[in-house]
Amino acid sequence: MRVALFVTCINDMLHPRTGQAVVALLERLGVEVGFPAEQSCCGQPQFNTGYRQAAEPLMRRFDRAFKDYEYVVTPSGSCAAMVRDNYPRIGAKAAAEGRGRGLVDAAAFAVPKMYELTEFLVDVLKVEDVGAYFPHTVTYHPTCHGLRVLGLGDRPRRLLEHVEGLELRELPGAEECCGFGGTFAVKNPAVSAAMGADKVRHILASGAEAVCAVDNSCLLHIGGTLSRRGAPVRPVHIAEILASTGGTAGTARNARTEGSVR
Amino acid sequence: MSSRDMMLARVRQALADVPAGEGPGGEGRDGPPVARGYQRVHGARTRAQTVDLLAEHLADYRAIVHRTDAEGLPGLIGRLLAERGARSVLVPPGLDVSWTAGTDVTLVEDRASSTARELDLVDSVLTGCAVAIAETGTLILDAGPDQGRRRITLVPDHHLCVVRVPEQVVGSVPEALPRVAPDRPLTWISGPSATSDIELDRVEGVHGPRTLEVILLSAAPETDRAGSREHWAGSGEY
């Protein structure tokens, strides 16, 4: 099984721990992970803001970077959704504009190998208990693209429910958008902030120590809002929870003594 | 060029991507297929169960439901009008005269010359129906002889509607449409007039009849079961 990590630009620059966690987790499960350095951004920010053509070189780059791999695994619901949902659209539009079928082919290669991390664990590795240990109360925010574009369903929850020591707390209004939405957060800051405030209110109501999701971009927004309010709840990517194992005494101490980071 | 011709020309220009001759009236291939993979009716029921479902769904939307047979009908109608305190009741021209044999309230015929204001002075209206839909709790009136023109079931505040069961009852919307003729003016009624315009709080009764009573009329004499229903219905709604 040739498996590549698509770490995504946000994780590469701002959340390297998440990428490290995916590597640790997959290797613990016996998967050999490659990291083609040619990889870059999936093009989602450009495409979703209306700059479709600016996404095209990145799509070609994606195709080149991962052409030798059977599976591409990413710890980002929205980047996986970008590849699966929008690459075919970009290809079709380019073809309709008379610019050849290169991008159609690139999409056709990319789509079937693209897996969001929890999909890969549950559907390909057929594992729900990844042997993780995370002695904390956690609430799960299903991100919009994970929920509605990828159709992750209860895969992330099933994985979390098998984590030793983890107590999953219900999140009221879980399926509502957190208000990030990429450039939406800066183009419509008032509405985005209002949505974020409501999401944070629900997270606090859950009583959990941590809020987890399959996407660090949403957690960036949620975490930034939590931090500004001085709330003690930490945003944490699901990969980091699933990568955590027993045998280190530091976990609980860290949770207690560290203030709001991020 | 008339606006008509310009609009049609714009439509045709807008559809430049659609292969010439596609679809109805065209020479080419048929348009995108419509997969009618949905169900004709939801769930399997006996005719009696379908009638029960109609009763349940009518009641869900605050219609008051009664059951009787031909023998009990005039008495029931008489009692319901009396309980309501009605002094007059509108009747369509083709209504079975036996239905009103048990009431002494004034029968008002709908005349072409009668105005909406005159109809507004009448307390109740009594009609049959064309077909009733169990899944949605809907009565369809098609302005037939025992239903009258549309306005008579609209202006009075109290509507008594008789449904012959089980023959007038169908399970679903797809089963109902072939049983009514599109060239007749149809009124589909599902419970009394209602609004949710204020804070999404449902209020029954705005402009149409505020009280809808439905009488499920069995051809065969109702047995003990009918008696218990009758008793139950007598207490109001179910």
Added chain:
Amino acid sequence: MSGTYLGMPAFPRAAATATRDTRLRANLTHATHTIRDKRAKAVAELDDWAQLRAAGAAVKDRTLRRLDHYLEQLEAAVTAAGGQVHWALDADEANRIVTRLVRETGESEVVKVKSMATQEIGLNEALAGAGIRAYETDLAELIVQLGHDLPSHILVPAIHRNRSEIRDIFRREMASWGRPAPEGLGDSPAELAEAARLHLREKFLSAKVGISGANFMVAETGTLVVVESEGNGRMCLTLPETLISVVGIEKVVPSWQDLEIFLQLLPRSSTAERMNPYTSTWTGTTDGDGPQTFHLVLLDNGRTDTLADTVGRQALRCIRCSACLNVCPVYERAGGHAYGSPYPGPIGAILTPQLRGLAGPLEESLPYASSLCGACYEVCPVAIDIPEVLVHLRERVVQGGPVTLGGTRTVLQPAKGHAAERAAMRAVGWAFDHPGALRAGMRLAARTRRLHPRRLPGPGRAWSRTRDVPEVPAESFRDWWQRTRGTSSGRGTSSESGTSSGPGTSSGPGTTSGPDTSSERRGDVK
């Protein structure tokens, strides 16, 4: 569209004002959550919802692809049944036709059924200009009209008003329109509905002309369908002598049988009922029953332009159920008025810029009035992929491209005011396509990370006014990989990524940097 809406501020500004209105927020949250929960239950009753949805979308698509054929068929059927068909290219023409038809009756008052099409063309204002008074008879439309207000929801136009505001409007305004509000009117919905009943009954009983829209028009039979709840529709459709229906050309469906799909999809999606209280269907005129004169005004007003866009075309499937409004997190907080048109919410964000064209700052801002969360697409009973169309329209805004305006094909220029963004997107796109340069930049950011403020100046202020800025970690992922694995792909030494120092193993929730930095990070705690 209606001049009433001209001069609306662009969406973000109007929405920001709305988010500060706590009463509006509370009214909207209560109403939208109530109806979305009810809708979910009503839809869950049908285990073939997905098939109905697919069939609804397919029938609409099929019809749109031969719209010329079906419109001609409809015209012939309506005419054969005693109706008169008029064609209106735009709002002005539709308003002129309706005004002329009302004048020909000699009347100066009309009663109206709630109709999105007549709101879209600003019919009431046009009639008023011609000395004709139009009475809205839907309860919510009455509230909006009496309150000198604008509708803010497709189904519940006064959704932004709560009961006490409605009571105040009735007390203050009813007398100047007809029968005054009852003495001592309270604010229970039942009392308010009763006041509306009494006020409007006077109008119904004397009206000679009714004006409506329609939910569906059946091409093969010439039948029009109006779906409603209160009975005001039945009043307007049956009591007057003349009925004028103004209907968008996209409302046509081919056959009587097709109604079996839409009469299941619409009520459950819209009012969350198995069936709405009243549905009226009529075909031309019927001797001795209802209006003896019937006019159908077929409205284009941007619809054929929308039809010309192969991606945006799907917006014409819309059956105006408003399910997308009720699940939209942006609508819930921005309110309907921010959308600057009778079509608010997600569907408005794609319909308005297409019907009007990307004509100004408001229309250009609407495609961005979404976080692309996809809740609208999920609930849409005719499967309009609203996020797809939003992104497509964003492209038209910032990049321009081919469009049809007023029936003429043209190439739209990029909107003004996006030059800086365009440059930034190009720069970012270039950087992402040049990983070497990107890496250098990332390393610089990492070295200077202590200098990064948590609140940003300039354009970044939009982010950091309410959210802290993330800290830049000491080392990017790719540098970590290079340092620990030393190869561009394949497996590194397991000791470095294994259990002892691997990521996550010592992390409490929220420790975002490597374990080696945990001590210094404590110093960053605010």
